[in-house]
Amino acid sequence: xVSRVPADPVSSLDRGKIERRxxxxxxxxxxxxxxGYHGASINAIIERAQIARGTFYLYFESKAxxxxxxxxxxxxxxRSRIHRIxxxxxxxxxxxxxxxxxxxxxxxxVVGDRALAELLLQSAHAPEAxxxxxLDQFYGEVRRLIVRALEQGAAIGLVRKCQPELVAGALxxxxxxxxxxxxxxxxxxxxxxxxxxxxxxxVNEVIGVGLRGVLATER
Amino acid sequence: xVSRVPADPVSSLDRGKIERRxxxxxxxxxxxxxxGYHGASINAIIERAQIARGTFYLYFESKAxxxxxxxxxxxxxxRSRIHRIxxxxxxxxxxxxxxxxxxxxxxxxVVGDRALAELLLQSAHAPEAxxxxxLDQFYGEVRRLIVRALEQGAAIGLVRKCQPELVAGALxxxxxxxxxxxxxxxxxxxxxxxxxxxxxxxVNEVIGVGLRGVLATER
Amino acid sequence: xVSRVPADPVSSLDRGKIERRxxxxxxxxxxxxxxGYHGASINAIIERAQIARGTFYLYFESKAxxxxxxxxxxxxxxRSRIHRIxxxxxxxxxxxxxxxxxxxxxxxxVVGDRALAELLLQSAHAPEAxxxxxLDQFYGEVRRLIVRALEQGAAIGLVRKCQPELVAGALxxxxxxxxxxxxxxxxxxxxxxxxxxxxxxxVNEVIGVGLRGVLATER
Amino acid sequence: xVSRVPADPVSSLDRGKIERRxxxxxxxxxxxxxxGYHGASINAIIERAQIARGTFYLYFESKAxxxxxxxxxxxxxxRSRIHRIxxxxxxxxxxxxxxxxxxxxxxxxVVGDRALAELLLQSAHAPEAxxxxxLDQFYGEVRRLIVRALEQGAAIGLVRKCQPELVAGALxxxxxxxxxxxxxxxxxxxxxxxxxxxxxxxVNEVIGVGLRGVLATER
DNA sequence: CATGAATGAGTCTTCATTCAT
DNA sequence: CATGAATGAAGACTCATTCAT
Numbered sequence: 001x002v003s004r005v006p007a008d009p010v011s012s013l014d015r016g017k018i019e020r021r022x023x024x025x026x027x028x029x030x031x032x033x034x035x036g037y038h039g040a041s042i043n044a045i046i047e048r049a050q051i052a053r054g055t056f057y058l059y060f061e062s063k064a065x066x067x068x069x070x071x072x073x074x075x076x077x078x079r080s081r082i083h084r085i086x087x088x089x090x091x092x093x094x095x096x097x098x099x100x101x102x103x104x105x106x107x108x109x110v111v112g113d114r115a116l117a118e119l120l121l122q123s124a125h126a127p128e129a130x131x132x133x134x135l136d137q138f139y140g141e142v143r144r145l146i147v148r149a150l151e152q153g154a155a156i157g158l159v160r161k162c163q164p165e166l167v168a169g170a171l172x173x174x175x176x177x178x179x180x181x182x183x184x185x186x187x188x189x190x191x192x193x194x195x196x197x198x199x200x201x202x203v204n205e206v207i208g209v210g211l212r213g214v215l216a217t218e219r
Numbered sequence: 220x221v222s223r224v225p226a227d228p229v230s231s232l233d234r235g236k237i238e239r240r241x242x243x244x245x246x247x248x249x250x251x252x253x254x255g256y257h258g259a260s261i262n263a264i265i266e267r268a269q270i271a272r273g274t275f276y277l278y279f280e281s282k283a284x285x286x287x288x289x290x291x292x293x294x295x296x297x298r299s300r301i302h303r304i305x306x307x308x309x310x311x312x313x314x315x316x317x318x319x320x321x322x323x324x325x326x327x328x329v330v331g332d333r334a335l336a337e338l339l340l341q342s343a344h345a346p347e348a349x350x351x352x353x354l355d356q357f358y359g360e361v362r363r364l365i366v367r368a369l370e371q372g373a374a375i376g377l378v379r380k381c382q383p384e385l386v387a388g389a390l391x392x393x394x395x396x397x398x399x400x401x402x403x404x405x406x407x408x409x410x411x412x413x414x415x416x417x418x419x420x421x422v423n424e425v426i427g428v429g430l431r432g433v434l435a436t437e438r
Numbered sequence: 439x440v441s442r443v444p445a446d447p448v449s450s451l452d453r454g455k456i457e458r459r460x461x462x463x464x465x466x467x468x469x470x471x472x473x474g475y476h477g478a479s480i481n482a483i484i485e486r487a488q489i490a491r492g493t494f495y496l497y498f499e500s501k502a503x504x505x506x507x508x509x510x511x512x513x514x515x516x517r518s519r520i521h522r523i524x525x526x527x528x529x530x531x532x533x534x535x536x537x538x539x540x541x542x543x544x545x546x547x548v549v550g551d552r553a554l555a556e557l558l559l560q561s562a563h564a565p566e567a568x569x570x571x572x573l574d575q576f577y578g579e580v581r582r583l584i585v586r587a588l589e590q591g592a593a594i595g596l597v598r599k600c601q602p603e604l605v606a607g608a609l610x611x612x613x614x615x616x617x618x619x620x621x622x623x624x625x626x627x628x629x630x631x632x633x634x635x636x637x638x639x640x641v642n643e644v645i646g647v648g649l650r651g652v653l654a655t656e657r
Numbered sequence: 658x659v660s661r662v663p664a665d666p667v668s669s670l671d672r673g674k675i676e677r678r679x680x681x682x683x684x685x686x687x688x689x690x691x692x693g694y695h696g697a698s699i700n701a702i703i704e705r706a707q708i709a710r711g712t713f714y715l716y717f718e719s720k721a722x723x724x725x726x727x728x729x730x731x732x733x734x735x736r737s738r739i740h741r742i743x744x745x746x747x748x749x750x751x752x753x754x755x756x757x758x759x760x761x762x763x764x765x766x767v768v769g770d771r772a773l774a775e776l777l778l779q780s781a782h783a784p785e786a787x788x789x790x791x792l793d794q795f796y797g798e799v800r801r802l803i804v805r806a807l808e809q810g811a812a813i814g815l816v817r818k819c820q821p822e823l824v825a826g827a828l829x830x831x832x833x834x835x836x837x838x839x840x841x842x843x844x845x846x847x848x849x850x851x852x853x854x855x856x857x858x859x860v861n862e863v864i865g866v867g868l869r870g871v872l873a874t875e876r
Numbered sequence: 877c878a879t880g881a882a883t884g885a886g887t888c889t890t891c892a893t894t895c896a897t
Numbered sequence: 898c899a900t901g902a903a904t905g906a907a908g909a910c911t912c913a914t915t916c917a918t
Contacts, residue, residue, distance in 0.1 A: 017902085038257035042888060052904045057889070143400075166416060166424045169400035170393040177392015181362075181385055197385060205385040212432040236877095261913060271879040273916080282913065455881085476695035480909060490883045495910065581838075604854060604862045607838035608831040615830015619800075619823055635823060643823040651869035674898095699892060709900045711895080720892065 021059050024049045025073070026115075028066045033118035037067060064134075071138045074116055081105040082145060087156050095158060100207060107175065107206070108199050111182060121180050143168045171210055178202050240278050243268045244292070247285045252337035256286060283353070290357045293335055300324040301364060306375050314377060319426060326394065326425070327418050330401060340399050362387045390429055397421050459497050462487045463511070464553075466504045471556035475505060502572075509576045512554055519543040520583060525594050533596060538645060545613070545644070546637050549620060559618055581606045609648055616640050678716050681706045682730070685723040690775035694724060721791070728795045731773055738762040739802060744813050752815060757864060764832065764863070765856050768839060778837050800825045828867055835859050 027049035031040045042063060046056050060066045082102055086092040093101070110117050120138075146168035153159030182197050246268035250259045261282060265275050279285045301321055305311040312320070329336050339357075365387035372378030401416050465487035469478045480501060484494050498504045520540055524530040531539070548555050558576075584606035591597030620635050684706035688697045699720060703713050717723045739759055743749040750758070767774050777795075803825035810816030839854050 020902090036257075038255075041886080043886090053889085053906090054891080054904055055902080058902070063888070139399075162427065163416070163420060163424055166397055166400055166421060167428055169396040170424060170428050171396070173392040173394065173396015173399065174389040175392065176396070177388040177390070178385055180358075180392065181388035184359075197382070201382060202385060205382055205389060208381065208432075209386055209389045209429070210432055213428065213430040260911085272881090272914090273879050274877085276914070277877070458881090474695075476693075479907080481907090491885090491910085492883055492912080493881080496881070501909070577837075600865065601854070601858060601862055604835055604838055604859060605866055607834040608862060608866050609834070611830040611832065611834015611837065612827040613830065614834070615826040615828070616823055618796075618830065619826035635820070639820060640823060643820055643827060646819065647824055647827045647867070647870065649870040651865075651867055698890085710893090710902090711900050712898085714893070715898070 017059075020051075020055075024051065024056060024059050025066065025069060029070050029113075029115045029119060032067065032070065033115040033122065036122050068134055070116070070119065071134055074110075074120070075138060075141060077109055078106060078142070079145075081109060085149070085152070087158075100203065103207060104199065104203050107179070107203055111179060111199055111202070114183070117179055117183055121176060121183065139172065143172055146171055174210060175206060178206055236278075239270070239274075243270065243275060243278055244285065244288060248289050248332075248334045248338060251286065251289065252334035252341065255341050287353050289335075289338065290353055293329075293339070294357060294360060296328055297325060297361065298364075300328060301368075304368070304371070306377075319422065322426060323418065323422050326398070326422055330398060330418055330421070333402075336398055336402060340395060340402065358391065362391055365390055393429060394425060397425055455497075458489075458493075462489065462494060462497050463504065463507060467508050467551075467553045467557060470505065470508065471553040471560065474560050506572055508554070508557065509572055512548075512558070513576060513579060515547055516544060516580070517583075519547060523587070523590070525596075538641065541645060542637065542641050545617070545641055549617060549637055549640070552621070555617055555621055559614060559621065577610065581610055584609055612648060613644060616644055674716075677708070677712075681708065681713060681716055682723065682726060686727050686770075686772045686776060689724065689727065690772035690779065693779050725791050727773075727776065728791055731767075731777070732795060732798060734766055735763060735799065736802075738766060739806075742806070742809070744815075757860065760864060761856065761860050764836070764860055768836060768856055768859070771840075774836055774840060778833060778840065796829065800829055803828055831867060832863060835863055 024045070028040070028045045031044045031048055034040075035044065040063070042053070042056060045063075045066070046053055049056070060069070085095050085098045085102075087095055092098065110120065120135075143165070147164045150159055150162070150164045150167060154161065154164075179202075182202060185196050243264070247259070247264045250263045250267060253259075254263065259282070261272065261275060264285070265272055268275075279288070304314050304317045304321075306314055311317065329339065339354075362384070366383045369378055369381070369383040369386060373380065373383070398421070401421060404415050462483070466478070466483045469482045469486055472478075473482065478501070480491070480494060483501075483504070484491055487494070498507070523533050523536045523540075525533055530536065548558065558573075581603070585602045588597055588600070588602045588605060592599065592602075617640075620640060623634050681702070685697070685702045688701045688705060691697075692701065697720070699710070699713060702723070703710055706713075717726070742752050742755045742759075744752055749755065767777065777792075800822070804821045807816055807819070807821040807824060811818065811821070836859070839859060842853050
């Protein structure tokens with residue numbers, strides 16, 4: 001870090017470290033997805049990442065720390081896909097379209113990273129403190145995001161009166177439940193029996209149920 | 220309970236065995252709820268059940284086996300609370316009431332057994348293969364139950380056209396999500412800050428969202 | 439522990455546990471003596487004790503705990519060999535004889551348990567907190583014992599005026615130094631070159647130097 | 658210090674190397690003193706020395722090697738403070754004064770370098786073979802020095818008949834014991850409770866006990 | 877039937893040392 | 898010469914399961 005070298009190499013060094021970190025993060029994500037937080041052994045992670053035991057601890061303090069990093073990254077990505085819905089701005093798309101776009105973006109992100117999706121569903125509320133709390137926090141944050149959206153929606157008369165926290169829990173659960181069904185079906189790669197759902201399908205149902213419920217329209 | 224003597228024991232022994240089994244099952248449920256599948260140690264279970272290590276293995280083949288039994292029992296209870304909704308029979312209550320009753324019964328059962336509720340949410344897709352698969356099966360069964368109900372509902376025009384499996388996943392997830400929120404709040408015992416939700420509240424929102432969605436009625 | 443059995447067996451069970459404990463304690467003492475606190479691996483201890491890894495932890499909480507137990511036992515033994523020197527009682531042996539007897543008993547105990555002797559000298563002030571502190575405590579206690587003896591000796595005019603703590607340190611160090619020399623020489627088993635010292639020799643010199651110093655008598 | 662250029666460097670390089678070596682040696686001494694041989698990590702040493710990991714191994718073959726060097730240096734210093742006591746030369750100071758001077762010089766050196774003092778006492782017979790043997794050698798040499806002095810003293814009738822090796826061990830131990838007591842008390846810097854011993858105090862007691870023992874003079 | 881002592885595979889983590897840059 | 902990323906052997910400890918009594 002003394003930088004006897006001109007300029008570029010420095011960043012190349014850093015780039016090396018960043019790449020390594022990525023490599024470990026990705027390997028860990030896969031392993032967590034496959035085996036759950038507890039079932040994931042450092043061994044499995046370093047084997048997948050093709051690194052030595054010590055190298056792992058060069059980049060992450062502990063197993064819990066990688067887990068944290070994975071969730072942090074996911075949370076950041078999710079946040080970046082969610083914005084306040086513009087109702088006043090006449091140049092903006094209609095609220096329902098904005099909503100649908102965000103749901104598509106969000107769901108698309110999670111479902112696009114199969115390992116992440118599995119990890120999020122799977123370890124849901126893992127056992128020992130460290131990891132559990134992190135997942136709980138994660139879902140807590142998401143729920144708060146939804147609560148805020150519901151309250152804003154209610155303020156502008158878009159959303160009916162309800163207990164926002166319960167409904168947020170219901171909506172979050174709904175999304176998880178729907179992703180779970182997607183995951184159950186074989187990789188969207190090719191010929192295999194059983195239905196296969198696209199993000200479009202899923203978004204349609206989520207929005208359908210979420211907005212209008214399951215009853216037939218002639219209510 | 221020591222019974223070194225022969226005696227007439229047959230039935231008394233059986234009754235004893237059944238009680239012992241219950242005792243272990245209850246202890247295990249609590250421990251699984253408190254610590255998750257992995258975090259639950261045989262040690263903790265036998266301590267809570269006040270039995271010796273070996274005795275545990277006299278009643279259950281393995282840790283996974285107790286877990287199984289707990290889920291089996293829960294499944295049986297749930298099934299017993301769910302019936303075909305009678306639409307034709309004019310003497311029966313109206314479908315919506317029948318539905319609500321079943322939801323109340325079901326939710327009430329799960330929420331009434333706090334340990335069970337925690338266990339079901341917590342370990343959701345637990346770590347080690349063994350246990351994971353069992354939970355997946357459990358939820359699979361529940362989902363199938365809902366799919367069938369949706370299809371019947373659709374057949375009689377009560378439910379709108381949809382992809383039943385996805386919607387079943389959404390509804391199941393919704394219920395879990397709502398229970399989760401309930402669990403997050405302090406025991407419904409007494410004075411403590413924050414809202415506290417009753418089964419009634421929860422059922423209202425579940426049915427509300429599930430049947431009509433979140434939109435304001437003037438759609 | 440339910441004790442369905444009459445009476446004797448209970449103690450036999452306990453005897454078994456006590457023997458096991460002894461077995462581990464002895465193995466550990468040897469290993470600590472050979473390799474020092476840090477150098478001693480649980481592996482080495484269980485190999486020497488011919489037990490499985492888990493068994494070790496059935497009897498001791500940790501490596502540090504066995505170390506503690508060894509020191510505790512030694513301390514108890516030492517204490518039991520040290521008594522107040524009777525000066526007033528005319529039927530008692532003369533003070534110098536009483537002193538010599540105690541030194542013989544004490545030194546004999548330590549030197550008779552070669553492993554203990556090595557352990558006490560060796561790890562003297564080991565590194566990481568746990569064990570270090572225990573050894574420091576141990577020597578602190580011994581030093582306090584000597585300080586008290588010196589003060590009593592001074593009170594009856596047997597011992598000259600001095601800074602008791604420093605002198606206690608000096609005397610304790612002297613004993614350790616002398617034991618160290620003994621340890622350096624081959625097991626007192628048989629024919630081998632170099633001098634070999636008996637407890638008698640050692641006591642003589644310790645008492646000689648301790649009481650009269652090294653100067654020739656015609657001071 | 659980066660010196661990518663050839664330059665005239667020879668001597669300047671050497672001087673640089675020597676300084677670096679010193680820097681590492683001093684850092685290591687502190688760390689060994691603080692943490693013991695085992696507890697001392699290369700990490701801690703290079704952090705304190707403000708150098709890179711690899712650099713350490715450019716100056717020392719291994720952790721054990723630095724430890725060796727520290728002891729070698731101390732040994733050299735001690736030797737330089739010990740001389741044959743002149744009895745014949747009438748112009749020389751009286752033997753007892755010469756002795757006292759040397760004890761003062763020696764003890765002063767060790768106690769003056771607190772880190773060294775701690776290191777020497779602490780690791781007394783450290784754990785892993787490598788280091789242990791070196792410390793044993795060190796003390797062996799010191800003991801031999803004392804044996805020689807005792808034999809010379811006996812030859813000229815200054816010292817009474819005794820087993821020189823045992824007595825040497827006793828004296829060496831005494832010195833260590835006394836230093837240990839000094840170390841136990843807070844830095845001789847300022848206001849703090851408990852006694853504090855000066856080198857003078859210590860030398861007095863060492864010489865007192867060593868030469869005359871602990872008995873009251875009216876023997 | 878009940879017991880609990882014994883087992884050992886497996887887990888996470890540390891750290892001295894090497895070597896390509 | 899200096900650097901620090903990479904290595905992997907080794908360590909302490911846990912825990913589900915077995916089996917002789």
